[in-house]
Amino acid sequence: MKRHSDNGHSYWRETAPLPSFPPLAESAEADVAVIGAGIAGIGTAWELTRAGLDVVVLEADRLAAGVTGHTTGKLTALHTSVYHRLRTEHGDDAARQYAVSQSTALRRVIEVADELGIDCDLERRPALTYSRQAEDVPALRAEAEAARAAGLTASFVTETGLPFPVAGAVRVEDQAQFHPLAYLRGLVDDIVAGGGRMHEGTRVVELDRGDPCRLTTDTGAVVSARHVVVATHHPVFDHALLATRLTQHRDLVIAGPLSAAQDPDGMYITEREGKRSVRTAPLHGGGRLLIVTGEAFRPGTGEDTEAGYARLQEWAERNFPGVTITHRWAAQDNAATDTLPLVGRMPTAGENVYVATGFAGWGMTGGVMAASLIAALVRGGPAPWTDLYAPGRLGSALRSAPSLLKEQWETGKHFVKDRLETFGDGTGGPVRDLRPGEGTVVRAKGGPCAVHRDDRGGLHAVSAVCTHLGCVVAFNNAERTWECPCHGSRFDVDGAVLQGPALTPLEPRDTEDL
Structure with missing residues (x-):
């Protein structure tokens, strides 16, 4: 199974490892399929399993191997300067709803930890x-x-x-x-005890909307589900182009x-x-x-x-x-460019596909809030704060147009600039000068090539063109990863996807061409 790249190591993952689960081996059916196993995905699965629904969780890597396993673990409704911003941009009522929803999420963690006896x-x-x-x-x-x-x-x-x-x-x-992974370990144990199914090493590569939805995985298995929750941090199936607002x-x-x-x-x-x-x-x-x-x-x-x-x-x-x-x-x-997370029904994806994203670094309370909100929507009951966080909200998106345009300018600038920039002549100059642990992007046959020299001196070469929307990646020298400047996809030195929205790896390149 592909492991998450962790150059350096998270204290949370070291001290509270979550149980392992096998990849999905055969096709399955469920009331709800949750894509992504961070705090939002696991929290949603727990809420719905508790409500008696049949839930399957599909995680491309390990449980909580992404943002949740690398957070600072704060549970707070104070999010730097968010309230003055919300009051100015959205009004007093939006600021009050935000405070109530985040405070409710904090209390929810305390209640659940007490109910399940979780030492976190x-x-x-x-x-x-x-x-x-x-x-x-x-x-x-x-x-x-x-x-x-x-x-x-x-x-x-x-x-x-x-x-x-x-x-x-x-x-x-x-x-x-709190200790976020110790808390999630308690939720995972309770999900499994309640009949929920968990699968690691299972990347969903295609989502066909319908009733039921069909999810195709990289293991070849297909999941049919009446409801689908996309809790992958950055939405991997972005029918509503939410990436333009993140x-x-x-x-x-x-x-x-x-x-x-x-x-x-x-x-x-x-x-x-x-x-x-x-x-x-x-x-x-x-x-x-x-x-x-x-x-x-x-x-x-x-x-x-x-x-x-x-x-x-x-x-x-x-x-x-x-x-x-x-x-x-x-x-x-x-x-999100208008400050508020995007949580709820995914626009243009039908009534039974939901998304949780845009927590701006406050994903512990944000993820718990999202789990409660989406679980309420799936059950068909009253869902507080639906309008505040609705991914399809129009008014706040229009008010944030300057921020949105600035973000799209940055993305477009990278898309064009990276194709005009001269990385090297492809004759081995910059590659020859690479020291162990370093990486560079050079011109080669077939276009930009991302090259890394490992600690033993060996070269690893892959296409430098992100498989999401085609921007050119750059090297992170501390984590030894390739990262996309447009939408944040991350890849290891051999091109494997570490973080979406990209779904497919960077294409391998022949080092003989460098």
Whole structure:
């Protein structure tokens, strides 16, 4: 079975591995087929299995091997500066609904963990959005007021538990943090006990809408289901062109043991300094684990990710003296251009195909909210917040037209520029200069070629043209992956798909042609 590329390793995946399941070997039928096994997909499967429906989950890789396995595990309704933005762009009612839906998701995790007896290191902590810059104080005050008006226990403060002074911060009480995979392990066990079926190593390559829908997998098996949930982070079957309304970014994460005396006792984030997010977690074996996230970048732009990790580590060691970094990983998120996630019936795909995407880095509460909303829609009952998050919403999409056009300009720029750019003459110049661990894109027979030299000196060559919509990939030197700048698809050095929306691998190339 194809394993997720994990150069560096996620603390969550190391300390709470999920059970393994076989690929789908033969065709099957179900009430509901869920594509994707992150928190949104597994959460939806759990809600529907509990409701008595026959559910099958199809995961291309391992359970929670994508974004959910590489998150920071915050459960909070405070999402940096979202409330002032929502109030301005969508109105007070939208901001209130957002606060209620995210807070309800937080409580849902607590309720379910208690009901199932899941030990997932759940801790109540305040959440804070801060800045060291005095010029940001008016915006922080505005966010505190907007969050308070939306119903959160928000306040503006100037004192925090961080080991450095801040100009100000928005503080929301009684939020939470947890071990996301320990929580999902409890849900998976309960899904299986309730008759739900889980299949890993099973990529859905075709979706035929209808009643029932037919899902063709790369194992050759076909699943017939009355309802289909696309919970693949970026929607792999994008009948409504939702990709045009999504922006991509990738964050680096580092973690290491920290003395209890240095615990800042809260969950912190700033959009300054290249973004910095800080929390701690109970360290298995005793003590605390410091988790720092930041150095956000758009995938596929050729960022020096090793340098990003170095900056993040220097920041952590400077502000938390004595910490030793033992883990590092990265997560990819997407955000809708009008701020709100896209959750519900997929436009133009019929009444029985649903999607969950666009959580903007807040997928723990967002994924749980999506699971509850989609499960309610499938059951035909009342589904709160349907209009707020509806993927087919028109008004907010029109209001976000400037952001949407900017995103499409960036995508189009890459599509054209990457074809005009001179990568090399294909005679071996840049390839010859590659050191072990490096990668480059060169011109060769048949078009742009992505070339990586492994630690033993061997070359790996594949087409550099993304199989989604044809943009040219770039190399991520820390994770040793090829990434698409247009819609965030990721591939390993031999071209295998690590992350969609691409469904097929990069074509192999002959190294003799380089």
